[in-house]
Amino acid sequence: MAPPRRSTLESYLLGLLPLGVAIVLGILILPRATPGDDVPVPVADGFALDAAHRTDERLAQTGLSPEVRALGSALRAYKTLEAQQGIDPYLTPVKLSDARTAIDEALQALPPAGRDEALLALRAVQLQGFLAELRVFERTGNETPELQALAGGFVRRMRDVGWCSARHTLAMNEDVRRTMFKLEWDMLLNIDHPGFPPSLDEERELFAFYIRHPHAAESTRKRIDEARAGAPSARACAQLDEAEVMAAEEWRLEKVRHFAATDPTYPAAYAIGVARYRHRDYEASVQSFREWLMQHPDGPWTIRARNHLRAALALTSLD
Numbered sequence: 001m002a003p004p005r006r007s008t009l010e011s012y013l014l015g016l017l018p019l020g021v022a023i024v025l026g027i028l029i030l031p032r033a034t035p036g037d038d039v040p041v042p043v044a045d046g047f048a049l050d051a052a053h054r055t056d057e058r059l060a061q062t063g064l065s066p067e068v069r070a071l072g073s074a075l076r077a078y079k080t081l082e083a084q085q086g087i088d089p090y091l092t093p094v095k096l097s098d099a100r101t102a103i104d105e106a107l108q109a110l111p112p113a114g115r116d117e118a119l120l121a122l123r124a125v126q127l128q129g130f131l132a133e134l135r136v137f138e139r140t141g142n143e144t145p146e147l148q149a150l151a152g153g154f155v156r157r158m159r160d161v162g163w164c165s166a167r168h169t170l171a172m173n174e175d176v177r178r179t180m181f182k183l184e185w186d187m188l189l190n191i192d193h194p195g196f197p198p199s200l201d202e203e204r205e206l207f208a209f210y211i212r213h214p215h216a217a218e219s220t221r222k223r224i225d226e227a228r229a230g231a232p233s234a235r236a237c238a239q240l241d242e243a244e245v246m247a248a249e250e251w252r253l254e255k256v257r258h259f260a261a262t263d264p265t266y267p268a269a270y271a272i273g274v275a276r277y278r279h280r281d282y283e284a285s286v287q288s289f290r291e292w293l294m295q296h297p298d299g300p301w302t303i304r305a306r307n308h309l310r311a312a313l314a315l316t317s318l319d
Helices: 008-029 046-060 066-083 093-108 115-140 145-151 154-160 174-189 200-212 218-229 234-260 268-278 282-295 302-313
Strands: none
Touching: 046 115, 046 174, 046 200, 066 093, 066 115, 066 145, 066 174, 093 174, 115 145, 115 174, 145 154, 174 200, 200 234, 218 234, 234 268, 268 282, 268 302, 282 302
16 A cells, blocks of 8 residues: 655655754854853862862871970961950950961971871861861851861851851852862961862862852951941942942952963863953953863854853944
């Protein structure tokens, strides 16, 4: 039996199908003005982060010599005082300076042999305590003396920048907390030896958090808060709110620039273009998108870069 013939209409519609697909694809590929909203975030390797956790846990099991414990005590004393800054009226700069001197003296007293390994072990021990005390804080809302001895004014700073909610929940995950602690610990002791700085994947996780959660720089935030307290009108308050938003975008842009210089796999020019667009520096944004397209005429970010470039050009006098 012969198969039924297709009607002329059916054949016509089937003939139009490839044309329709081509039109849709053409529309998707053609550049169209799209605001640059989402700054790409680095993506950390979860296996590498797990390996860093295991290293920290192993180091935390290392025995600490009396000299290393003395350094740990000096660090705890300094951090306890730091936590009371702005709260204890009897806390003087001299007390903080003396506590800082005690850290330096304890550091100098460490035997040269195995010094870095001993410091890494001490950092790991204090890191484990820091993470445990943060979990207590999130569960109870109590900032314990132990947390202050390990973290100083950490919780206060997190509240100030909006990274700690009124329900005492911290915005960052444990990987970010680990890296924040390590960086601050190393900076306090002025250590930059191999083995101390966080790995690239730890930095990827940290900067992904920074890019997602920007805030105005501390000095700018203080000036805006002071101006807001004396603002004469709702319009003035709205202008200050807008200034704070722009200050946060400037902070985010600086973080993007910093990380772009660290990770060669990060889409640097594209990310800087988006960050500049958000900061309303449209001409600089155009330059960044053009730079990206010159270096990457095709690839995963190309269509987005073209679309964002058109949007940025529409807001500038550039050709």
